[in-house]
Every structure is written in structure tokens, then in C-alpha cells.
Amino acid sequence: MPNRFYISFLRLPLLIRILFIALLVFLLFGIFIHLAEPKTFPSIFDGIWWAIITGTTVGYGDYVPHSLIGRFIALVLILLGAGIVSSYFGTLAAAAVTKQDALLEGKIQFKGKCHIIIIGWNERSRELTDKIIRSNTPQMIVLIDETLEANPVHSKFVHFVQGKGHVDETIMKSNITEAEKVLITADRGNDELQADMNSILTLLTIKGLCAEVKCIVEILTAEQVINAYRAGADEVIQSNKLTSVFMINSLHSNGDGLLSDFVHQLQESRLSACTIKEEEIGKSILEVCHQLLNEGNLLIGIKRGEETLLNPPHSIKIEKNDLLLIFK
Structure with a gap:
């Protein structure tokens, strides 16, 4: 004894x-x-x-x-x-x-809830992190990266986890089961195909550990978009396609930079898909648009099933399962 x-x-x-x-x-x-x-x-x-x-x-x-x-x-x-x-x-x-x-140094497990997980540290994730923590209602962020030796952001709203995104131990340190969303950014240090393969592998790891969490994945090559959805992605961002849209707009414009101004305004606003109210069913787009304008919101389109209608005809009637695309 x-x-x-x-x-x-x-x-x-x-x-x-x-x-x-x-x-x-x-x-x-x-x-x-x-x-x-x-x-x-x-x-x-x-x-x-x-x-x-x-x-x-x-x-x-x-x-x-x-x-x-x-x-x-x-x-x-x-x-x-x-x-x-x-x-x-x-x-x-x-x-x-x-x-x-x-x-x-990113060796401590995160124990909070309702946080956003960002995988990969680059200029895009840096700007995104900065905007989230500087917003009126900042949300807790868990940053996962294998190249960093220490937390790059000195903020109480950013928890750093050092490690590979496709390793179970690393993902579990981020408390994935209590996370709200996951954003997987592409590693542009590799060639585009290899970067997409790494992103999809990370996505498979996350969905294997927690299938319910919403995952947003950045994909560089158009051929891998379908594979990202097959791996369980809830949303795929084709960053190269978005860049080409900017380039085409710049080539065809007179140097007025309207698209750049629009995106800058978009950074200060939030585009969201809202479910319709019971009393809005059967009303025209014009009627709903006037109602939203009075509330300080701008209606730019509707999402009906798999189809997205931007600036639809004013005579279109709102149906039960439509989603309103508005700027707040």
C-alpha cells in the first residue's frame, strides 16, 4: 500500500x-x-x-x-x-x-466553440483574418499552418495550431467537432495540381473526423472542382477563375475600375442568402425589392433550386423555396 x-x-x-x-x-x-x-x-x-x-x-x-x-x-x-x-x-x-x-508555437489544443478554422497562411488568409478580428462582432479563429513557427497574429481572437492540415492530430487540436466553418486555402508554393491535391486531402481528413462541419475550399484548377465536391466540399472557390474575370473586365473597360470599386464596397458589406417570409410568397421582385430597400438592404437576385438569377425581371413572382440574395 x-x-x-x-x-x-x-x-x-x-x-x-x-x-x-x-x-x-x-x-x-x-x-x-x-x-x-x-x-x-x-x-x-x-x-x-x-x-x-x-x-x-x-x-x-x-x-x-x-x-x-x-x-x-x-x-x-x-x-x-x-x-x-x-x-x-x-x-x-x-x-x-x-x-x-x-x-x-501552436502546441496547445483549442477548447472553444463556434469558431472559424482557416488552414494555410498566405496573403489571402492574412487579409481575411484581419477583417474578421477588426469587425464589430469579431469571431474566434483557429489558424492551422505547418510552415509557421509561431502565431503570426497578435490577437486574442486568433489561436494558432502548428502542423499539417491533413493529419488527424492537428485537426483534432482545432476542436473540429465544435467548429462553425472551415476554410481551406490553396498553397501557391506548389504547382496548381499539387496544391489542389493537398487541399482535397485536407478536406477528406476533416470530413472523416466531422462530416457535419461546413467546408469551403479554394481550388486553382477547374478539373479538380468536381473532385472537391466529391470529397465533401460545401462550397468551392475558384480563385483563378475570379482573377480571370477581373482581367477580362480590365481589358474591356476604359480604365474606370468599376469592378474593383464594386469588390471594395463588397468588403464593407455582406452578401447573404436569406429565406423568404411567409407574407412575401407570391409577391413580385419589385415589391420585395422596395420592402428591402426600406430596411436598408439591397436585393440583387434570387436563388431558385440550382439556378441563380441576378437582376431578375421585376415581374417574377417569389416562390416558396426561393432564397433572396441581398447586400446588408
């Missing part, structure tokens, strides 16, 4: 072990000084109080041993207690520094 208790004690964290030893020392010396000088220390509690005050070198002076044996006990306690207390606070400080370093 004593051997089993000793083994269990050794398995405790070092900080807990030192604390137990310190409490035991204060308890024993409190009992010793009470037995040595019962008149000066009328109760064991008074002895323990004196032992704590003396061992921590505070020294109030409300209790002072007068006998030779009492002073000898005090001398041993000062030498022993000061070492134990110093060890405790030194270990406590070292543990705090170690944990802070581990948090900065």
Missing part, C-alpha cells in the same frame, strides 16, 4: 507535488511548535499559522518561540520552508512561461 501511494504521488504534476510537500511541512512544524511551547502556541492552528508565516519569510511577529527547542524548530523551518516555497513559485513561473511558449 505505501509503495502504491508513493507511485501515485510521483505521477502527479511537479507543481502539485511541491504544494503537497509544502503543506505537509507546515502541518508538521505547526504540530511540533505547539507541542514544544503549548503556552505560546495554545492550539495546533496557531502553530500552523506561525509555520506558514515563518516558512514564507513573511514574519508578522505575532507568535515568537522563546525556548531553545522552539527556536531550533524555527531555524530548521526557515531553512527548509524558504527552499520549498521558492521551488514552488519558481516551478509555477516556469510552468506559466512554458505554457505561454507552447501557445505561441
